[in-house]
Amino acid sequence: MTHAQPDRPWLDVSVFRVPMTAPDDVSGLRQLLDSDTLKADEIVGIIAQPEGSGYARGYASLCMQLELAPRLGISPEAVFDRIPMMMIGLCGGLMSPHYTLFARRSVDAPDTPPAESRLTVGIADTRVLRPEEYGTLTQVELVAEAVKGAIAQAGITDLADVHCVEVKCPAMTPARLADAAQQGAPVVSTNLGQASSMAKGACALGIGLALEEIPPEKLNADVINRNRALYTSRGSVSAGGEQSACRVMVMGNSDRAVSRYRVGHGVMQDQLDTAGVYTALASAGLYAQSPLTAAQQSQIVQMFVNCGADAVGSVRDRRHTIHSDFLAGYAGIMAKAVANAVVASVVGDSMILASAGNEHQGAPGSNLVAAIIECMD
Amino acid sequence: MTHAQPDRPWLDVSVFRVPMTAPDDVSGLRQLLDSDTLKADEIVGIIAQPEGSGYARGYASLCMQLELAPRLGISPEAVFDRIPMMMIGLCGGLMSPHYTLFARRSVDAPDTPPAESRLTVGIADTRVLRPEEYGTLTQVELVAEAVKGAIAQAGITDLADVHCVEVKCPAMTPARLADAAQQGAPVVSTNLGQASSMAKGACALGIGLALEEIPPEKLNADVINRNRALYTSRGSVSAGGEQSACRVMVMGNSDRAVSRYRVGHGVMQDQLDTAGVYTALASAGLYAQSPLTAAQQSQIVQMFVNCGADAVGSVRDRRHTIHSDFLAGYAGIMAKAVANAVVASVVGDSMILASAGNEHQGAPGSNLVAAIIECMD
Amino acid sequence: MTHAQPDRPWLDVSVFRVPMTAPDDVSGLRQLLDSDTLKADEIVGIIAQPEGSGYARGYASLCMQLELAPRLGISPEAVFDRIPMMMIGLCGGLMSPHYTLFARRSVDAPDTPPAESRLTVGIADTRVLRPEEYGTLTQVELVAEAVKGAIAQAGITDLADVHCVEVKCPAMTPARLADAAQQGAPVVSTNLGQASSMAKGACALGIGLALEEIPPEKLNADVINRNRALYTSRGSVSAGGEQSACRVMVMGNSDRAVSRYRVGHGVMQDQLDTAGVYTALASAGLYAQSPLTAAQQSQIVQMFVNCGADAVGSVRDRRHTIHSDFLAGYAGIMAKAVANAVVASVVGDSMILASAGNEHQGAPGSNLVAAIIECMD
């Protein structure tokens, strides 16, 4: 626990969860901007879950950039550099395409500060990584540093107040492999999927390092994607070929935040462990018995679930066929569909974020859950 | 409410739920038979959920027939005719391949009958149907008659005591289409999928007719797969090319049953409606608050869930992409994966039966749930 | 045979086939424009085959619009209206993502006209169709009229000189269904897929009507997608939700064209009928024995193949499983992969266009093939 510095600015943070009818549907964003409900220059991050195959992520991102560029007076490319756009694609089951917008602005000190800490967000980027750095300790350390930067930017002074860290990192691509080969620089793997997985693992370890969940002395190059006992319980990582640096967004609570929200987190030990959802809600301030009432459900602004069903072959000793049946090529989608459905059945809403990533993100087979709750006072 | 006839025999019914490591794994069945825990000639029905694509159903069935034939002293083909083997294939998500065995034997009147009705099962077949009868009122009526026969065989005298009716009917095949064409007999559809779907719809209406959920005067050829307001809430139907007649298995409770189990049913109004699971449990005699305790979960012998996620495009106004995304060809699997996950999260076990079929089986988008519970007294 | 009118302008047509590394890769287009090899204002049509699921079509289109808009001094939306962009998505097998650019400009009468007719292209749109007009005779007639307009624009005076007509028509969408319902206007089908298929069928019949392949007296509302004996042998149709009118591009040869190319067409009677490819090449002026020499292959500028493998269940009495196996949801992709591979094995190049559409586009099970050949003189 650290003492709050008096010079930290007061922040107001807004969260908007917006359905999309297709990857190019930015009508909800447009309406928020046109109505001045949301100001373009206050947007600090977007986490989106578009439908479609991988390329739909870039499509959704481009459409948002095109919508925001004229309002910010910058080019669409500059929008991409300014606002981390975390596109978590590949929907399955009940997953409902949508995006979550985060806005932040400095405000004057309130006459009556909230009685408890409130939601704040911070963002940061690492420097551009060279392909040969993907999946290495260098990436671990750069990400840890960026996470710390984002935490500071969010005005968070106690690591216990950090509840969700989302990282988007560069994926290995054929072009990047070729670049490294031309430089004579050895990469962690010449297999695109493995190299990208290693990169994600390094990011997750970086989060765990920054949050002091993983002791620095346990970290070395050999543990990446090997030592499954090391993990963060508050981070989610995905990779994309469109990224060249690691983009970080931190959600936590701060005593200098005046937002109407609080964030919390919990862990579902396995796919059936709905108690983990209640833990996340309680951690955000919504103390509730099962089942939630409609009023309690309406307090839930958004849930972020990082799914681990595809990291193990069974649940409570019941074998599943995610990795062995003829749909094994879609294991990640299946894992997300399952986790989305279970959490949705608790919160009463399927338009929540589900991501898959089992590289040092929770113990194998567990789900990491973050909840943003609207405060009632 | 009908008065119980004094001449009904006393029945004892057993239920075994057995995991399978592959469609041809009958080791669990063999062990039950070898150890005399289960007697081959008391088996009255098998409901199985093998993994693999469609043909795995026939494979699993054949392996069971081969295991049972020498023990029954009949041919494998005769086993198929004697014991309805309901193979519900295509696993997704956490679904865990398994089969449920039902055994029944006549017993002497007990000195102390159970205080309340107990699980009983009955089976019946329609006559062989001609392809041109698939999806017609004739099929509706034949199935209704068979369901009534199975109810009587189960010793059930009150329709309210019927909680789950499983029907396997013939699917339309190219050979059957050709037969009908050669006879000049018009079929309901020359599209294999549509004809089979019509056949399933007719069966479901037949269940609803037998259970008096659908008034006979509302039935005519035009309502099949068209009038979605007509449905059974206690039936599940699937089709298979290996069947030539409709096979019916009825589960209910009877005051002449001495089994250790009770069955009940409930309806999940939509995919997130876990209250429907509790209704099914309570209907079977397990009155519980959410969440279930481990002791309560251990009382649950098996759950049968008929899923409707793929019958509608949204859940509580949240759009899903089951029918529009690139996995749309696997809509039924996705629907089952989702329903399995939600119900499994309540009962703490993913090795439960999930079937998909939205032809007159519940209101569109709902799930029908049946529960078999072990009685504690 | 019609006499060429003296007032038709002389046209020069260019064709560029450009590989794409991803749906958003417009680097090839940019290079052609930057080097003045291609002038933006001479582009009359683009036929593209991007990879990815359905949404990649819109993504590719948007990226091209963004590239062309500043060069044309119009908005990206206006580019879409000006240039028909026929996005034929969903790659499989060896299919190689690419696009084909068509440019056209008026030129002075040459001193020495080519000895034979040369490639020309024409484009036209129908008016915007109302959803209730999709799949109707109205659509047939509007498309026929647009095809005639495009033929005239191309400077073609003899229908025998038309070798390939590509049409992109509106697909039925939920929003359009809702609009029609609100207006009380009955649509041909409330099933999105069926309505879109009917729309494609109507377009194909419209092409056949314009090309006088189908006698007008055989046309009525009942034949659409029912009478498979009526078809065009020179047309290919696809549908997209982004279209509101039908966009038409005609390729043919004209005695007023000075391009270096000729186009021809042929029919593969079934998937193994490589003779049909040779017919198409000969029709374009490349008379060759099997197998083609490398020199002959290098003359081939582009092939357009409309595939029919998924319209029938067998090839030369050998059953295939495209519609019955566990990949049945991808029947169109499989059909294209197969046709692409066979034609590619003849022409020595897999970067050719494959489209699937069996609504009145060739006899069921046949492939329609168009070839653009570079003239050697």
Add this chain to the structure above:
Amino acid sequence: MTHAQPDRPWLDVSVFRVPMTAPDDVSGLRQLLDSDTLKADEIVGIIAQPEGSGYARGYASLCMQLELAPRLGISPEAVFDRIPMMMIGLCGGLMSPHYTLFARRSVDAPDTPPAESRLTVGIADTRVLRPEEYGTLTQVELVAEAVKGAIAQAGITDLADVHCVEVKCPAMTPARLADAAQQGAPVVSTNLGQASSMAKGACALGIGLALEEIPPEKLNADVINRNRALYTSRGSVSAGGEQSACRVMVMGNSDRAVSRYRVGHGVMQDQLDTAGVYTALASAGLYAQSPLTAAQQSQIVQMFVNCGADAVGSVRDRRHTIHSDFLAGYAGIMAKAVANAVVASVVGDSMILASAGNEHQGAPGSNLVAAIIECMD
């Protein structure tokens, strides 16, 4: 070149190619046996291509075993041990489910021996392999020895007369991994897919070693699945969990064979190289110009194609998306569909065998083709 030993017996070999309507369809086999066209005790091997997902292989095998057991007077399990049943599953595109039966019997020396060598087949098994031997040099050597045994059994004295070697080896399974772990025996990989792939690679190297395509001095444990310059051009390997030993079938020509057939082989350098098919035909004695006449096509009894499309990312510098698009989980099926289509377009028949396996079976991206031709004299 070895001198033919005078004591080798004269052999007659028959080949039957039989369509199947489903994995359990053995009606063609039954008809051949019932009509005495084929004698059960002369069957030496079966190569089948059933549709359906992986389990359909075991299903097809079991159905054949059940059909043959009573005719051979042995148990179904003993049929499996006696007759190598090579089940090559997973159909795509035009692939047409079927099986090829090989029968062999000793005959008296003919009065007039055929003018040239004729088709013969030989079979052999390795001993049962322990899981820790999968993918090792031990497996390479055991397979090489078995191939030599099968060659000798076939009465082949010159390695140049061997044209096709089919091997089915054990796949790694969870149970086998567990066994090895219990024994403390290290396996080549604890990843099931990688271990099975290594096992296939070892088998292919074993074939190459036996056929003297690979010099023994180049072989060591490190080259397996790493040194792609080492490969057989006449072998095809698949793995299955049902196998515990490696099963080998060799096809070649022998001067002591009186069958009506000859076998040959060729290599398609890439997926478009139809010349390789003509090489295989010529190697079998069918010297033909492209395209084949119908009479020539009718001489072709069966083609075996081992496909390599999925081993590389492009064909003649044209990128494909087999490994990167949303169907990447089905890369092997796509590779087979493509190769089947191209070869089928040459031979006029899609009911030919397509297998995928790029571990030391041909240079990466090439197809290995074997042809059985009926001799006309």
